[in-house]
Amino acid sequence: MHLTADALLERVRTRLPGVSLGTIYRTVDILREIGLVQIFTHNGMAARYEASLSKHHHLVCDVCSDITNVNVPSLAPVMHAIAAQYHYDDIDASLTVTGRCVNCAAQADHAGDRAEPVERALETAAARE
Numbered sequence: 001m002h003l004t005a006d007a008l009l010e011r012v013r014t015r016l017p018g019v020s021l022g023t024i025y026r027t028v029d030i031l032r033e034i035g036l037v038q039i040f041t042h043n044g045m046a047a048r049y050e051a052s053l054s055k056h057h058h059l060v061c062d063v064c065s066d067i068t069n070v071n072v073p074s075l076a077p078v079m080h081a082i083a084a085q086y087h088y089d090d091i092d093a094s095l096t097v098t099g100r101c102v103n104c105a106a107q108a109d110h111a112g113d114r115a116e117p118v119e120r121a122l123e124t125a126a127a128r129e
């Protein structure tokens with residue numbers, strides 16, 4: 001689960017109504033420092049917090065901003081090869097794959113169905129000329 005600070009606040013407030021957004025930020029900062037929370041940001045999107053899992057990468061839908069955790073074992077050799085070439089140490093790499101999720105693709109297909117009569121009308125009109 002990847003929650004924004006606002007979403008975290010909403011959840012915490014169901015139990016502790018007096019909690020402020022500032023408290024949420026201070027708490028996740030501490031949890032991040034001790035390695036219990038990971039932060040994920042992409043392309044100006046609001047930062048998302050998640051419980052610290054093992055190293056993973058992200059698949060992000062450009063349409064609905066849905067985020068999926070993915071494992072990319074083949075990234076490690078690539079990262080090490082680049083580091084070796086440029087003599088970097090202490091390396092890390094994060095991969096974010098973007099695209100359109102299955103739900104959004106399905107919705108776009110339905111939108112296509114609705115557009116079809118218009119296309120057919122245009123074709124008919126063109127055939128008449």
Ligand SMILES: [Zn+2]
Nearest residue numbers: 061064101104
């Ligand atoms: Zn989507």
Ligand SMILES: [Zn+2]
Nearest residue numbers: 040050058069
């Ligand atoms: Zn994640």
